[in-house]
Amino acid sequence: MAIVGAGYAGLNAALELVERHGAEVAVLEAGQPGWGASGRNGGFAVPGGAKLSRAAMTRRFGADATAEWAGFERDAIERVRDNLERYAIDAEPGPEGELCLAHSPRAAKALAAEAETEAEDGTETQWLPPEALAERGLKAAGTHGGLLHPVGFSLHPLAYVRGLARAAQAAGVQLHGDSPVTSLGRSGGDWVLHTARGQITAPRVLIATNGYSDEALPPFLSGRILPIISAILVTRPLSPAELSSQGWRSRVMACDSRRVLHYFRLLPCGRFLFGGRGGVSARPAALAEFHSVLRADFDAMFPAFAAAETAHYWSGLICMTGNFTPFCAEVPGMPGLFAALGWHGNGVAAASEGGRRIAAALAGKPNPAPAITQVTPRRMPLPALRRPFLHAGMQAARLLDRLG
Ligand SMILES: Cc1cc2nc3c(=O)[nH]c(=O)nc-3n(C[C@H](O)[C@H](O)[C@H](O)COP(=O)(O)OP(=O)(O)OC[C@H]3O[C@@H](n4cnc5c(N)ncnc54)[C@H](O)[C@@H]3O)c2cc1C
Structure with missing residues (x-):
């Protein structure tokens, strides 16, 4: 074989x-x-x-x-x-589990409702209001509670x-x-x-x-199929003072509820990993622009880490069908x-x-x-225009994310 x-x-x-x-x-x-x-x-x-x-x-x-x-x-x-x-x-x-942070009050309502439905199905999903997140060392700016799924690990x-x-x-x-x-x-x-x-x-x-x-x-x-870029920045190791000033101490995996989502976690070495998806071009200029956007999003969610420069930044390809x-x-x-x-x-x-x-x-x-x-993937309509369509879709999704 x-x-x-x-x-x-x-x-x-x-x-x-x-x-x-x-x-x-x-x-x-x-x-x-x-x-x-x-x-x-x-x-x-x-x-x-x-x-x-x-x-x-x-x-x-x-x-x-x-x-x-x-x-x-x-x-x-x-x-x-x-x-x-x-x-x-x-x-x-x-540690076990993944936290999804609500990026707007509307998203918080939807995630809290999801927690209730999943509880009825027997899943031990937990809705954590902002105070509970702060207590667990999971405080990020502009978030409105989070849904903790007890499944998976980093x-x-x-x-x-x-x-x-x-x-x-x-x-x-x-x-x-x-x-x-x-x-x-x-x-x-x-x-x-x-x-x-x-x-x-x-x-x-x-x-x-x-x-x-x-x-x-x-x-x-x-x-x-359609390849899409996902990119990650990793900071220098954060100091205990920076971690306590932000209120983020946990190593739990986290993402947010945005359509163009971010994923992040504190690494065992004390650095912070922050990633995002949605790039369509691997040209150096486009990747540098992607880093600027990602870094701005990171600074907005974790203002106490703003002085920790990006020590590493890279990207790779994921695949949609x-x-x-x-x-x-x-x-x-x-x-x-x-x-x-x-x-x-x-x-x-x-x-x-x-x-x-x-x-x-x-x-x-x-x-x-x-x-x-096992179902044969459909051919995407107008394959030659997949990337421009995706780019436009991502821009629209980012706009909707800003509106809540
Ligand atoms: C930045 C980033 C962050 C991600 N974060 C997560 C995450 O946290 N959790 C998660 O579940 N998933 C994540 N993913 C997705 C996950 O990494 C992939 O879904 C997974 O690794 C796919 O594994 P694979 O073996 O199918 O493909 P790949 O690991 O991509 O391997 C495909 C291999 O094929 C080789 N190849 C291609 N063409 C040829 C050829 N002609 N001849 C020989 N070799 C060839 C390539 O060199 C490559 O090594 C992320 C992806 C990226 C890029």
Whole structure:
């Protein structure tokens, strides 16, 4: 078997194929393992992976498929936990739970109502009014309470992916870095993957390239996916005085309720990580502009940290699909060619579990990935205009966020 891409999806698929299905596996990676989003994300191992609300998912796919997806999200968190333990990966796991801070009174009302509905369903979600947030050391300016979901934990993303790569090699996976696959062809019943340094032939292939996908590899992807930039700034270590002046002491993972959301957490080393999504251009000038906007948003929420300069800033690519759900199945019309991608900016857990599930299908068994991930992604309308449309959509969403 051959796998293209050594991120969470590709490496988990490789491990599962070797350990559970006794397959011979080669992974081809354009950079080094974890070079893509898996080595540079915010480290939130949380539920997610699709960009549809539960209600929209139920309308489109039905209640059973939606419940199956919810089960996948839970399994995905446990998968990450199990990987860390099984392969003895020290990825600095943080405290359980994720807090969503309301950015407006209207958002606070909606989140408080969500807490009530979830309580009726038996989820131990907690609505924390501003005083309760302050007591727990979770004070950010311009917020109106927060919803604490007790699920998920943070980790060091690069340590996690490097640990997976080590485990894969120890299990016998042939892991080839600096090996971008330049084309894919057929020879007899097999697939042939070409690289500048040679070629590999395999009966089954997994494309696990997510936001770094070449839409011609295979052409099926063309117009069905959209890479989006997510960027992170990390401050110098904060002093105890700065932390107490802001009133933020907790290491819990947090995000806000904005349409163009921010995600943030205090790192074990005392630095603060603050991230945001929505960029469409990787030109240096556009990335610098993105940093200015992100930094201004950070300073507004955490005024006591304003003197802590940005020590590190980087960006990476996440992947949307035309269905707003991941795709984890055989590529239509291409027997033996599979893809696992489209985690919508939430792939620490989902890509890990998605990689594990799709391995069974590569091994010739029924595909155990959730039904909603086996639906062929739609081609987006006017693919050539995807980026300008996205840019306009982001601008409009930012404006709406400012209005509450
Ligand atoms: C800044 C940022 C912050 C994020 N924060 C979070 C977070 O906190 N929580 C969360 O759940 N998710 C987060 N994400 C998303 C998460 O990182 C991704 O969903 C996840 O890492 C996807 O894993 P993957 O294995 O599918 O893809 P990737 O890790 O992107 O790996 C794809 C790999 O394919 C390789 N590749 C591409 N083309 C080829 C080719 N032709 N030949 C060989 N190799 C190729 C690339 O080099 C790359 O290494 C974030 C993403 C970014 C960019």
